[in-house]
Amino acid sequence: MSAGLGQGERDELRAAVLALRNVLERDVAQRLEGDFGLHLDGKREPAAQLAADPQIQKIRHELDKLLEHEEAKGLKPAVAVERYRRETAYTWLNRLVALRLLEERGEVPESVRAGDASRGFRDFRQLHPDECRDRSDGGYAHYLLGRMAEQRDKLPDLFDPADPAGLVEPSPAAMRRAVAILNDGKLAGIWRHAETLGWTYQYFNAQEKDQVREAGKPTSSEDLTVINQFYTPDYVVRFLVDNTLGRLWRQMHPESGIAQRCSLLLPDRDGGSRSAKDPRQLRVIDPAAGSGHFLLYAFDVFAAIYEEAGFPRDEIPGLILGGNLFGVDIDPRAVQLAGVALHLKAAAYHPGAPFPPAQIVWAEAAPREPQLLGEVRAELGSEERRRVFDQMWRWLSQADELGSLLRPAKLLGAAVDHGRRSAADAQGRFDFHEDLARQAEAGIRRGLERMAEGTDGMARRRFAAEGEEDLRLLRLLSQDYDVVLMNPPYGEATPVGREHLREHFSRSRHDIYAAFVERGLDFLRPGGYLGAITPRNGFFLGSFEDWREMILERAQVISVADLGFGVLDGATVETAAYVLEVRK
Numbered sequence: 001m002s003a004g005l006g007q008g009e010r011d012e013l014r015a016a017v018l019a020l021r022n023v024l025e026r027d028v029a030q031r032l033e034g035d036f037g038l039h040l041d042g043k044r045e046p047a048a049q050l051a052a053d054p055q056i057q058k059i060r061h062e063l064d065k066l067l068e069h070e071e072a073k074g075l076k077p078a079v080a081v082e083r084y085r086r087e088t089a090y091t092w093l094n095r096l097v098a099l100r101l102l103e104e105r106g107e108v109p110e111s112v113r114a115g116d117a118s119r120g121f122r123d124f125r126q127l128h129p130d131e132c133r134d135r136s137d138g139g140y141a142h143y144l145l146g147r148m149a150e151q152r153d154k155l156p157d158l159f160d161p162a163d164p165a166g167l168v169e170p171s172p173a174a175m176r177r178a179v180a181i182l183n184d185g186k187l188a189g190i191w192r193h194a195e196t197l198g199w200t201y202q203y204f205n206a207q208e209k210d211q212v213r214e215a216g217k218p219t220s221s222e223d224l225t226v227i228n229q230f231y232t233p234d235y236v237v238r239f240l241v242d243n244t245l246g247r248l249w250r251q252m253h254p255e256s257g258i259a260q261r262c263s264l265l266l267p268d269r270d271g272g273s274r275s276a277k278d279p280r281q282l283r284v285i286d287p288a289a290g291s292g293h294f295l296l297y298a299f300d301v302f303a304a305i306y307e308e309a310g311f312p313r314d315e316i317p318g319l320i321l322g323g324n325l326f327g328v329d330i331d332p333r334a335v336q337l338a339g340v341a342l343h344l345k346a347a348a349y350h351p352g353a354p355f356p357p358a359q360i361v362w363a364e365a366a367p368r369e370p371q372l373l374g375e376v377r378a379e380l381g382s383e384e385r386r387r388v389f390d391q392m393w394r395w396l397s398q399a400d401e402l403g404s405l406l407r408p409a410k411l412l413g414a415a416v417d418h419g420r421r422s423a424a425d426a427q428g429r430f431d432f433h434e435d436l437a438r439q440a441e442a443g444i445r446r447g448l449e450r451m452a453e454g455t456d457g458m459a460r461r462r463f464a465a466e467g468e469e470d471l472r473l474l475r476l477l478s479q480d481y482d483v484v485l486m487n488p489p490y491g492e493a494t495p496v497g498r499e500h501l502r503e504h505f506s507r508s509r510h511d512i513y514a515a516f517v518e519r520g521l522d523f524l525r526p527g528g529y530l531g532a533i534t535p536r537n538g539f540f541l542g543s544f545e546d547w548r549e550m551i552l553e554r555a556q557v558i559s560v561a562d563l564g565f566g567v568l569d570g571a572t573v574e575t576a577a578y579v580l581e582v583r584k
Helices: 007-034 054-071 077-104 119-127 140-149 172-182 196-204 206-215 221-227 234-252 293-309 313-324 332-349 370-378 383-396 399-405 408-413 435-453 458-478 495-504 512-523 542-554
Strands: 284-286 325-329 359-362 481-486 524-535 555-564 575-582
Touching: 007 077, 007 172, 007 196, 054 077, 054 458, 077 140, 077 172, 077 196, 077 332, 119 140, 140 172, 196 332, 234 293, 234 481, 234 524, 234 555, 234 575, 284 293, 293 313, 293 325, 293 332, 293 481, 313 325, 313 332, 325 332, 325 399, 325 458, 332 359, 359 458, 370 383, 370 435, 370 458, 383 435, 383 458, 399 458, 399 495, 399 512, 408 458, 435 458, 481 512, 495 512, 512 524, 512 542, 512 575, 524 555, 542 555
Parallel strands: 284 325, 284 481, 325 359, 481 524
Antiparallel strands: 524 575, 555 575
16 A cells, blocks of 8 residues: 555645535535525425525425435434535535545546636536536536536445435535635645545544544434544554455465565464355455445455456456445445545556446435335235335334444344244344345335336435435345454444344443444354454453453454554554454
8 A cells, every 4th residue: 555644634634624614514504594494493484485496496395305304214303404414515525525536537637626727627618608608606616516427427425416415506606615725735745645535534523523522422323423433544454454355365375476465464373275266256344334444455455366366457346346345334425435435446456447336335224204114115015025124124224323233134034934034044144135035125126216216306215215225235234255344433332222232232232343343253254354453452351251252252363463552543542453263
């Protein structure tokens, strides 16, 4: 991996991200109140009192439906509006940063680097003068929005045209101020680094992180997300990936030169070997993916593996993103940024090679509007399938707080009659594509597709989009993997999470990171590897004795690096990085 951002560059980026956030949040709030009559205290002015402009009325109607959709999940009106403001500002910030990074790599014409003097905008203005005429900024913001829309197929999680953030676009003045911040000369050197996305993710929530720490405990999924944003240093990432994925490949191919790529790969104490696999059969997951740091380096290692196995270079990015790398996170903006980072990695590996979007899933609470739930449920036919659906939706309603800690096998098994329960192995895995679960999924998808095709509002489209994402989540959590890599959240869970840990992770209930380690072992095939960086207290505190016994029953410890304080930026915790191998 190339040398990362220095502390001075990170400080400049932090200041820029906070300035961008301030500009965009203020602008979104002004537009919500001034144009659409929606106030941050939750008050809504009657739509009839707004401008008669049909577009204003249409957007207000869509915003009303969207806020009702969020309130159906239990949010108070003021919280729903504030969340929309924050998430909208966050998405536009990510889009601008991503466009600047794409521009730096030549994937889009110069558009941000020189502001409205950028070559791409000059050409656009010459070719489309009518689209720029009579606009307050000469059409520059309109041009940038168009460039973003062009990326929707490559980066659907970030540039999805159906994303609610698109209802309230930044004003031309705000767009100009945001571009000026990005073009500060002090930031000029950071745009060649993919890790700029990871630091952007961490710095956006700096203020909230301090507030949650002062409060003492996370009370919501947002709190849990904010307080656990810690960028994993490169050397820790390399140590864990080298000694899981790299070790796995070397054991399959003792003659391999993978150690030249994996410079931190330790010798095998027992000279272990195992049956070789086609690299297309190997799967790696980060169950708390954040901005994708582990997956980015795992891409490099997979690329070396494919090269060594003789695959054509132009096929390799598509194979890796299509079948090898997976991630889950409860923060949609992390999912956006991880997708961009992996896209940049794949595009740089072999320019022009085709590849799909990254398989990173947002663990979002399932939508709950009774009428729309009833429409989906009606597609299922038998009462048996409906019981599967009801159980699934109850489970998914907590996905925003529990994420990868949910266990489809155990939670869905209770809903399926014993005589028709899908075969499970010793770990209790559940194949979602078979028997009743497969039938239920097909019915759910039919209902969601009909909903998505509807023309009667944002709430129905959001229900369909979130439901489809929930199905993707279910499938990822039901697969097994060869390697699990993570820097999981630590400390106390939310109230919902604490109850879940007591019920489903009794031996790991004392800290959320311990539950993630136990869940990580669930994911693994026999002989698979888990690599994690977590607090080190689990190795010696008496309250973690059951957790340690659980690990030793299911796995053997391959390596441990006691790292101490100061490893995770801003985290006041002693850490350890370690590798576990599930017993065969």
